Amino acid sequence: MQATSRRTVYLIDASIYIFRAWFSVPDSMRGENGMPVNALYGFCRFLTEFAEKSNASHVGIAFDESLTQSFRNELYPAYKMNRELPPEDLKKQFKYCKRLAEAAGFHCVGHDRYEADDIIATWSANMRRAGFRNAIVSGDKDLAQLLQGEDFWWDFARNVQLDSYGVTQKFGVPPECIQDYLGLCGDAVDNIPGVPGVGPKTASVLLSEFGSMERMYDNLDAITQLPIRGAKSLPEKLATHKEVAMLSKLLATVAYDAPIDASPDLLQRRSAEVSSLQEIGHIMGGRGDGLFARLAEASNRVA
Known part of the structure; x- marks a missing residue:
């Protein structure tokens, strides 16, 4: 990909990285009162590595909260009905993953009828109009449809970045x-x-x-x-x-009109809320304290 002088906004599909953490970190990892914290720990590791690698000044993190109640289920009731709902031990961790990301200074949004893809699409259109190029952080090929101009798709877990030409080569279509x-x-x-x-x-x-x-x-x-x-x-x-x-x-087809406040200023990174990170660290029983320190440092470096 060619270098650009345009500012870059990173739009993250959170669920992929939370689920990846759930399956890759042993569920024997427990925190306060025996609560499972494997997905939370793995998501914290992802956020830390992302913050350190990207040094991003503008970030939006979209969370899937519609599950099987999105507007697409009204069009086609079987949409995503082949998926099992998250187990209870994972459900408990989702809210803490969102709280963690917010405490680290990231702007987070979920919606009960619009999927994370739609939130990211809505952000991408607004940020493009504001003069940013979009970095779509996801392993989901559906989101490759958002790329225009200097935008790129970043499968962070595999460290693969594709621009429009790369998407065409990988998937066979632009x-x-x-x-x-x-x-x-x-x-x-x-x-x-x-x-x-x-x-x-x-x-x-x-x-x-x-x-x-x-x-x-x-x-x-x-x-x-x-x-x-x-x-x-x-x-x-x-x-x-x-x-x-x-x-x-x-x-x-992603929706570019999710009913969210997509103001570019909202995606500006904020300083980490150390007390909130410490509270989550307490919930995790002290696990991940080193990651929290690195995450706070990376957040404060660009805020």
């Missing part, structure tokens, strides 16, 4: 086609159906040729001439499942 791609081949993680029998390679070829699902549906007859296995029967298959394909694209 950022602006990610939602079309998922509309065609579906997404098992979110229970988005897609078109039966259309896989990633076929979706990539179709979108490379037509640029969007809408233009593809306007030119179904031309598909028979494309170098795709089963090209002769594909137009009929796509026509038969057009309604579910368009619904799938809608489900995969």
